[in-house]
Amino acid sequence: DTGYQLWLNYKPVLDTRLKRTYVQHYSQIRLSGSRYDEVIADELKRSLKAMLTITPEFVHNEKKGIQMSFCADKSLGQEGYIIRSGKKGITLQAYSDAGFLYGTFHLIRLIQCEYSLEHLNIRETPALDSRQLNHWDDLGTIERGYAGRSLWKWNDLPGKIDPRYTDYARANASIGINGVILNNVNADPRFLRRDYLEKIAVLAQIFRKYNIRVYLAANFGAPMKPSATPDVMRQWGGVGNLNTADPRNPEVQKWWKTKADEIYSLIPDFGGFVVKANSEGMPGPQDYGCTHADGANMLARALKPHGGIVMWRTFVYNPEIDKDRIKRSYKEFLPLDGMFDDNVILQTKNGALDFQPSEPAQPLFGSMTRTPLMAELQITQEYLGHSTYLVYLLPMWREFLDFDTHCKGAGSTIAKILTGEVIPQSYRAIAGVANTGDSHNWTGHHFAQANWFAFGRLAWNPKLETHKITSEWIKSTWNCDKQTLKVVEQMMMPTWKSFVCSHAPYSIGFTVQVKGHYLAGFEIRANKEWKIDNESIGNDRTITGSDYVSQYFEPNRSLFNDINQCPELYLLCFHRTPWNHKMKSGLTLREELIANLKQGIEQVDRNIELWKSLRGKIDERRFGEVMESLATEKKDTQAFYDSAIHFFNLYK
Ligand code: BDP
Secondary structure, eight states: OOSTTTTOOOOOOOOHHHHHHHHHHHSEEEOOOOTTHHHHHHHHHHHHHHHHSOOOEEESSOOSSEEEEEOOOGGGTTTOEEEEEETTEEEEEESSHHHHHHHHHHHHHHHHTTOOOTTOEEEEOOSSSEEEEEOOBOSSSBTTOOSSSOSOOTTTTTTSOOTHHHHHHHHHHHHTOOEEEOSOSSOOGGGGSHHHHHHHHHHHHHHHTTTOEEEEEOOTTTTBOGGGOOGGGTTTOOSSSBSOOOTTOHHHHHHHHHHHHHHHHHOTTOOEEEEOOSSTTOOOGGGGTOOHHHHHHHHHHHHGGGTOEEEEEOOOOOTTTOSSGGGHHHHHHGGGTTOSOTTEEEEEESBSSSSOSSOOBOTTTTTOOSSOEEEEEEOSOTTTTTTTSOOOOHHHHHHHHTOBOOBTBTTOBHHHHHTTSSSOOSSOEEEEEOOOOSSTTSSSSGGGHHHHHHHHHHHHOTTSOHHHHHHHHHHHHTOOOHHHHHHHHHHHTTHHHHHHHHHSGGGOOOOBOTTTSOSBOHHHHBTTTBOBOSSEESOOOSTTTTOGGGGSOTTHHHHHHSTTTSOGGGHHHHOOEETTOBOTTSSBHHHHHHHHHTHHHHHHHHHHHHHHTTBTTBOHHHHHHHHHHHHHHHHHHHHHHHHHHHHHTTOO
16 A cells, blocks of 8 residues: 555445445445536546445436435535435535535545445535635745645656546535635745646646636746846746736736636636735835735735636735744735725735744734635644644644634634634635645645645534544545544644644744755754843843834733733743743643653654554555654654754853
């Protein structure tokens, strides 16, 4: 077993009683006549053959087995479905075509997870409309990608089609992902060139079969001719013929309009653009004295006639805005609230710093009330051990989604903000920076597949229980054996916390080397990005410090401001804390921090033992590969620990 099948690793059902019931129900299937019938039938044939050794019969009128049909329940929307079981069999109903696609994967999951078919009464609608994977792919390589090269074979497209594109789409559809941004936010303008658009159209055609829309990251400087492009874009050059990308310039506006028309002529359901502008050297409207809103609106107007959207990123940290980097994005974007066109949505990272192992939630969530905000999470483990470490990210995302902003009183969690329950959202969306590549198992580490899976399931339903997501991943990826389930879950669940404790404790900020973001870089980061000396450690962001706390609503502001009430997970983000500060554990900060640094090593040691206990229960290849990853993780985590201990011991 190579891991290529991901969680669509259809295995024979071993329990004979269960198998009999499944066979009874799944042998005859009446399709609904939806646009997705072909892929639905394909997936059912493939999965039922592998799991039940049957080939289902697709019938027309029979009233037994599985019956799929349209229903009049409008509240199911574009993608929702109902599954019920009764005496006559199982019904799958939907109001719109895509409901059958997602409902089918649910039906398959019932078998994969060996659920009972009795009294099924399932009603599912996605809490977020747009659930996207952001690929940070360049033309071949992947920025912050740790699982090989890009999945998109640009040299082969449009003529030669890798079967992997379909498998990628199947995997995504099975967890509810319905949007794919094909390229890096540090966008190479060439993706907007005709020859690339033709290649992209082929991918769009494959993905469309699985209800997945294609989007592109657009470079704001694209309309310029190569000789006119500013220094920051020298590495690429524009792909247009203009001397400027000024959003007020009619020629520029026309260029984008024509480009949008061209894209839609090739890809009628194109989703839109994601844009990283005036951030880390990328060109943007501020180069011409215009605001982010001016820039976003100009692009939005080009897409508007076609129904496309602009996802404008808020990841900016212009040093002129504030001395404290963490405050800059909020300060730049909040004054623009209400100035964006109605097809612009701001894409905001979970934290205000940058995808750190732990961070308090970005205070823009809840603060922007007249502009839709979508969350950007990072599935690829840029700051969390790349694809070497086993770190399960679901607990981290849970922490973020459950973060109570208090923007409209207690219970104004980020999850509820995203779903529009707190502030109306005209677009409800979430994106995850993909961790895929062309390695045989897609994600490098077999366990990193779980992060892709969990992201999709969470995007569909941010309230879905952690244990449910985790156990379903384990059962459908590995097997349904009780011990496997228990042991694998035991391995996964503590890893985020142990990683935080051992690599970036109490939300201190960056701790890794500037290049690579993997090896320890305490010396380089400390004093430049955070403070440490013999008395104390951490950043003073209280009211008397940088006053970052004031970007939060009460009571968070006061809680975070008070060293004795601030959640310890965020302590060093908000407080310059004396080493002898008493922690809840009764230990001093120094004692606890030092003791906790060992958690990484202890966790990997425990995981090695736990994994060994599964020998024989897991196929040999994956067993061995995970063992190898754990061994490397052990070595690297030890090296990290040695650097950390050495560093912290300099201050006492
Ligand atoms: C940082 C990454 C960098 C990305 C940037 C972004 O190191 O590769 O380009 O975020 O999100 O975390 O724009």
